[in-house]
Amino acid sequence: xxxxxxxxxxxxxxxxxxxxxxxxxxxxxxxxxxxxxxxxxxxxxxxxxxxxxxxxxxxxxxxxxxxxxxxxxxxxxxxxxxxxxxxxxxxxxxxxxxxxxxxxxxxxxxxxxxxxxxxxxxxxxxxxxxxxxxxxxxxxx
Amino acid sequence: xxxxxxxxxxxxxxxxxxxxxxxxxxxxxxxxxxxxxxxxxxxxxxxxxxxxxxxxxxxxxxxxxxxxxxxxxxxxxxxxxxxxxxxxxxxxxxxxxxxxxxxxxxxxxxxxxxxxxxxxxxxxxxxxxxxxxxxxxxxxxxx
Numbered sequence: 001x002x003x004x005x006x007x008x009x010x011x012x013x014x015x016x017x018x019x020x021x022x023x024x025x026x027x028x029x030x031x032x033x034x035x036x037x038x039x040x041x042x043x044x045x046x047x048x049x050x051x052x053x054x055x056x057x058x059x060x061x062x063x064x065x066x067x068x069x070x071x072x073x074x075x076x077x078x079x080x081x082x083x084x085x086x087x088x089x090x091x092x093x094x095x096x097x098x099x100x101x102x103x104x105x106x107x108x109x110x111x112x113x114x115x116x117x118x119x120x121x122x123x124x125x126x127x128x129x130x131x132x133x134x135x136x137x138x139x140x141x
Numbered sequence: 142x143x144x145x146x147x148x149x150x151x152x153x154x155x156x157x158x159x160x161x162x163x164x165x166x167x168x169x170x171x172x173x174x175x176x177x178x179x180x181x182x183x184x185x186x187x188x189x190x191x192x193x194x195x196x197x198x199x200x201x202x203x204x205x206x207x208x209x210x211x212x213x214x215x216x217x218x219x220x221x222x223x224x225x226x227x228x229x230x231x232x233x234x235x236x237x238x239x240x241x242x243x244x245x246x247x248x249x250x251x252x253x254x255x256x257x258x259x260x261x262x263x264x265x266x267x268x269x270x271x272x273x274x275x276x277x278x279x280x281x282x283x284x
């Protein structure tokens with residue numbers, strides 16, 4: 001088995017890199033666009049989830065993979081009140097994306113907030129603890 | 142000159158679609174991958190929902206000119222010098238976005254309502270030129 005690299009996006013990237021597949025699932029390549037930043041002691045992910053509510057978004061960690069799931073309910077208030085779609089480009093229903101974050105990361109260390117249609121996730125660097133020790137030992141003058 | 146049809150998205154469509162290939166493909170998403178929009182028709186108004194995740198309300202403007210509704214939005218790049226970070230993956234759009242829709246020349250600016258919430262701009266455009274007689278004239282009665 002191949003070892004996943006950090007922030008490898010196993011579901012989407014692998015499938016969507018194949019031109020035939022990405023063409024077929026054309027709508028998928030624009031959902032949950034994500035920026036990932038590397039900072040001194042943590043990574044910060046920013047995922048686009050426009051129109052979703054905070055309670056519709058869930059993040060779970062399992063086996064080193066961080067999975068973000070979001071579900072947007074179709075508006076079904078009143079059949080008569082509901083308009084007719086003239087154009088539909090936005091994604092509805094469930095979207096999911098997984099990232100490999102490493103097996104050392106603990107769920108309680110991951111912080112997330114949802115604002116303005118953006119889910120921001122802070123993941124500590126697992127090796128940052130070791131780096132601290134290294135700093136204690138090696139002194140360069 | 143061609144008369145634009147209602148909610149025709151002249152900028153994005155014309156720009157991205159090849160002038161030689163006018164046949165729309167199945168599930169063809171009109172041009173831009175930004176500002177994905179849904180347009181719904183109600184009895185007395187149209188409702189547009191445009192995706193602008195991460196944009197600030199004050200950086201989103203909507204303006205009406207000659208029957209064209211233009212949505213303009215910009216998002217600045219966060220300076221990496223302040224926080225010293227490295228971008229290891231970039232999929233989100235940074236910069237200026239613009240999308241124009243034809244809504245008809247009879248629509249007045251004060252009648253258009255807009256709100257921005259959860260990264261989605263919702264615009265309500267009233268139907269002013271709705272004429273039931275015209276609808277009847279256009280449709281062919283099949284008995």
